[in-house]
Amino acid sequence: MKLARIGPAGHERPVLLDPRGRLRGLDDVIGDLNAAAISQEGLSRLTKLDPELLPIIDPDGVRFGPPVADIGKIVCIGLNYTDHAAEVGLPVPTEPTIFLKGCRPTGANDDVRLPRDAIKGAWEVELGIVIGEGGLYIDEADADAHIAGYCLFNDLSERAYQMERGGQWTKGKSFPGFAPTGPWLVTRDEIADPQALAIWLEVNGHRYQEGSTANLVFGVRHVVAYVSQFLALEAGDLIVTGTPAGVGLGQDPPVFLRDGDTIRLGIDGLGEQRQQVFAWKD
Template sequence: MKLLRYGPLGREKPGIMDGEGNIRSLSEFVSDINGTTLSEENLQRLQAVDISSLPIIDADVRLGACVGNVGKFICIGLNYADHAAESGMSIPSEPEVFTKATSAISGPNDDIIQPRNSDKLDWEVELAIVIGKETSYVNEEDAHEYIAGYCVCNDVSERTFQLEKGSQWDKGKGCDTFGPIGPWLVTRDEVKDDNNLSMWLEVNGKTFQNGNTKTMVFKPAYIVSYLSQFMSLQPGDIISTGTPPGVGLGQTPPLYLKPGDKITLGIEGLGTQKQRVVEHK
């Protein structure tokens, strides 16, 4: 299933994408797409619904973040060896963990707001994992059973805030609009191999990132297992798993986003995002 949320910011409603690309309302069955909805029992109930009988929603409707009421937004840094190299950093021996503020979450096609005093605004296409049930001390072999699905994430970053203002990355990762997720949450049963998904990102029509999850240092199942050794994971939590090479920081010379730039990014089977950079008012 391709689950989504649509409507004005803060008033999103639950929906599902049918086989013809139509958005259908799920309001009759669930109040939102969130941690509660993502239990195995609820997902099985939704899979039994005759989607063709559901009301069709206007195709021009705004798409919100594909998961609502997110408790934790966890990210893995330097998880592609070639991206670590372009960043001038060593490949970590264990996953490099940081968080994005949940207030950074935005819709897949919402504007990216360049923060005040920002001069190194960057992009990162990433595969995001959405947790489906409470996870604690899970083995890597069993970790996939705790994943509800996957979505596209743009891990928008401000490199000055991230790398030049102390040792903590979070300042450059958690600004408002720095976490577009969606357009859909694709349930685990529709993703045959999360270790082999092509991914790409363009800025103003030029391709900068063209990678595949098969070059990850730490694979999705390992990441879920690893994180569960240090914190419990709850349904609806998001884990963004790192980016392939081609970010602005890695260009020669470095290239950063500015107001008016347009970003398009996507992952095989998980849909496409389109964003415009705007100046903070």
């Protein structure tokens, strides 16, 4: 299934996409796409629905919000593509690099506002893993049972905050609006192999990132199991798995986001995003 939440920020309603790509309302079935709805039991209930019996929603002007309500932790895996590590001149990690992103998810196509005096705004297209069943010390062989599905994610950052202001990466990753998520949650059964997906990103029509999740250093199951050794995963948590080569920092000369830029990104089967970038205004 492809599940989504549409409507104004803070007032989204749950929908699914039927086999022909039409939006079908879930208001009369569930209150929202929350932790209960994306659990194994909740998703099993949704799979039994006949989409043809659900009301069609006019897609004109629809805003896609974050596909899961009240997403909990955003856990990020750094340097998790072999080609990305090479372009920034850093060694491939021997264990996953974990950091947290301290902002709330936003809609897939919501505007992005850079921080005040931003000088090194950056993009990163990423595959997101949505946790449906929580756990601690999850075995890698059991990881699939804890995954509700996958989504597209843009891990935006201000590199000067991240790399030149001391402390941890979280400082540069957590400005409001730096977590566009969705448009859809695509359930696990629809993605035959999450490590065989084309992944790309463009800025102002120029394609900077074009790769494949096949280049992940640490795969989806390994990442879920690994993170659960250090953090108790909960339904609704989001693990974003790193970005392929083509980040602005890796260009010669480096390229950073500016007022008026347009970002487009996508992953096969998970949809696309489009964001307009604006400078901070007091």
